Structures are given as C-alpha cells and as structure tokens.
Amino acid sequence: MTSSPPSPPILGVRDLGFAYRRGPAVLSEVSFEVTAGRGLALVGESGAGKTTLVRLMLGLLRPRTGQVLLDGLPLRGRMRALRHAVQPVFQDPYSSLDPRRRVERIVGEPLRSLGVARGATATAMVEEALRTVGLPPDAARRYPHEFSGGQRQRIAIARAIAASPRVLLADEPVSALDTATRLRLLDLLADLRESRRLTVVLVSHDLAVVAALCEETVVLDRGRVVERGTTAEVLGSPRHPCTRRLVAAVPRLPGAANRPQTRSDL
Numbered sequence: 242m243t244s245s246p247p248s249p250p251i252l253g254v255r256d257l258g259f260a261y262r263r264g265p266a267v268l269s270e271v272s273f274e275v276t277a278g279r280g281l282a283l284v285g286e287s288g289a290g291k292t293t294l295v296r297l298m299l300g301l302l303r304p305r306t307g308q309v310l311l312d313g314l315p316l317r318g319r320m321r322a323l324r325h326a327v328q329p330v331f332q333d334p335y336s337s338l339d340p341r342r343r344v345e346r347i348v349g350e351p352l353r354s355l356g357v358a359r360g361a362t363a364t365a366m367v368e369e370a371l372r373t374v375g376l377p378p379d380a381a382r383r384y385p386h387e388f389s390g391g392q393r394q395r396i397a398i399a400r401a402i403a404a405s406p407r408v409l410l411a412d413e414p415v416s417a418l419d420t421a422t423r424l425r426l427l428d429l430l431a432d433l434r435e436s437r438r439l440t441v442v443l444v445s446h447d448l449a450v451v452a453a454l455c456e457e458t459v460v461l462d463r464g465r466v467v468e469r470g471t472t473a474e475v476l477g478s479p480r481h482p483c484t485r486r487l488v489a490a491v492p493r494l495p496g497a498a499n500r501p502q503t504r505s506d507l
C-alpha cells in the first residue's frame with residue numbers, strides 16, 4: 242500500500258524578529274509553517290503581534306531578524322511570487338475597498354498588476370470570482386458604497402481569489418460583521434478552502450471562527466509563540482496560561498457546551 246507524500250510547506254516564518262522604529266521587540270524568534278491545503282490560525286491577546294506578523298508575511302514590513310519563507314525558501318526579492326501565491330483579506334470592508342473604483346476594477350486589480358489577464362479574459366475572470374462569492378454579475382458595474390458590509394467583504398474575497406492564489410491570508414476577516422453575516426462568510430471561506438484547495442492563514446481573536454476554519458493553531462503571547470498544535474488540542478486542552486485565558490474568555494450561553502468545536506457551535 243502506498244501513502245500519499247506529505248504536503249509541502251507553502252508559507253511560513255523562521256526565527257522571525259521585528260521591532261517598529263526605535264520601539265521594543267514586537268516579535269521574537271517566531272517560527273511556523275503552513276502546509277498546502279491546511280488552515281492555520283494565529284491567535285493571541287490584543288497587542289501580541291498578530292497583525293504585524295501578517296504584514297511581514299505579506300512583505301509589507303521587513304524582518305529585523307529571521308525570514309519569511311515561501312515554498313520553503315527565503316522570500317527576499319520574490320515579491321511577485323509572493324503576490325501570485327498569497328492574497329490578503331483585511332478586517333474592515335469599508336476602508337479596504339477604494340470607494341472611487343467600480344467593483345470590476347477592484348476585483349480585477351490583481352489580474353492586471355500580476356499580468357494574469359486583461360480585456361475580455363479579465364472581465365470573465367472577475368465575473369467568475371463574483372459568482373464564486375455569491376454576488377450577481379451586475380455587481381461588477383457598481384461602487385463599494387452600494388453594498389452592505391457583508392457584501393463588501395465578499396468583494397474583498399473576490400479580489401483575493403480572482404488571480405487564483407494558493408494562500409488566503411486573512412486578518413480578522415469577519416470580526417467587523419454581525420453574527421448572521423459572519424456565519425455566511427465563514428461558510429463561504431470554508432467552501433473556498435475545499436473547492437479551490439486553498440490554504441488559509443487566519444488571524445482571529447474569535448476562537449469559534451478559528452475552530453470553524455483551521456486545523457492548526459499557533460498562539461502568540463507578547464511576540465513569541467507559546468503554544469502550537471492542532472486546533473482541537475490547543476483549544477481543547479490549553480497548556481499555556483495565555484491560551485487558557487483566551488479559551489476562558491469565550492462567552493458561554495447558560496447551559497451551552499463549554500468550548501466551540503465545530504461550526505454548528507457558533
């Protein structure tokens with residue numbers, strides 16, 4: 242009997258250290274990798290360094306020490322390869338979309354800037370991306386202000402998937418939305434993971450969201466990795482005090498099960 246080979250790592254960091262100008266260390270000796278097709282969550286209390294880590298992984302900041310790894314190799318000088326492979330989704334669907342541009346232009350931006358497609362091919366790809374996220378084709382001709390917060394986040398996700406990246410790097414992608422919209426968006430992200438075999442790196446303070454989307458979890462505390470493992474292990478039997486605090490902070494309904502385990506618990 243032959244077993245399939247293990248999936249290779251796509252994106253990661255090795256011994257990463259970072260400080261903002263003249264400031265104290267924000268990240269120290271951070272190492273992890275996410276393998277193809279998996280979901281990895283970065284969790285931690287406010288100020289732990291999660292967003293800074295995302296910005297480093299997108300090449301928007303330069304590490305002080307250590308490296309960002311793409312396909313197991315140092316990122317340096319490979320920004321184009323990174324943009325092909327990794328697309329971001331940010332928290333705020335109001336500020337992350339240019340209000341002066343029509344949706345077709347916003348969603349088509351990665352196609353143009355990466356030289357993936359133009360003209361009629363790009364238009365068809367934009368329509369396909371909009372359909373995939375559940376928006377009608379006529380959304381393409383409209384402007385962001387004509388959409389609700391949830392629909393705007395769908396536009397942001399359409400932009401992120403338009404050029405068929407391998408990784409979605411999502412920083413609190415649903416936390417600005419109300420509960421019902423959040424659930425629908427989570428379903429969409431879970432479907433995309435499956436149908437497009439997308440790898441997801443997710444920052445979220447919401448452990449229910451983490452449990453719904455990610456098999457693996459890395460816990461950051463004051464810029465250091467303090468715990469990592471499968472999400473079931475890390476959230477089910479937290480060992481580090483920081484992880485325990487995060488788990489204890491999950492609001493519980495009277496009589497409800499203790500911890501979020503599946504999407505149906507959300």
Ligand SMILES: Nc1ncnc2c1ncn2[C@@H]1O[C@H](COP(=O)(O)OP(=O)(O)OP(=O)(O)O)[C@@H](O)[C@H]1O
Nearest residue numbers: 261264267285286287288289290291292293294446
């Ligand atoms: N542009 C900046 N200049 C200086 N310091 C910054 C900057 N951005 C973040 N920091 C500091 O870096 C540390 C980590 O911030 P970061 O936003 O990465 O944390 P976080 O875990 O994402 O927090 P939150 O969950 O509240 O968004 C904090 O102490 C923060 O004050």
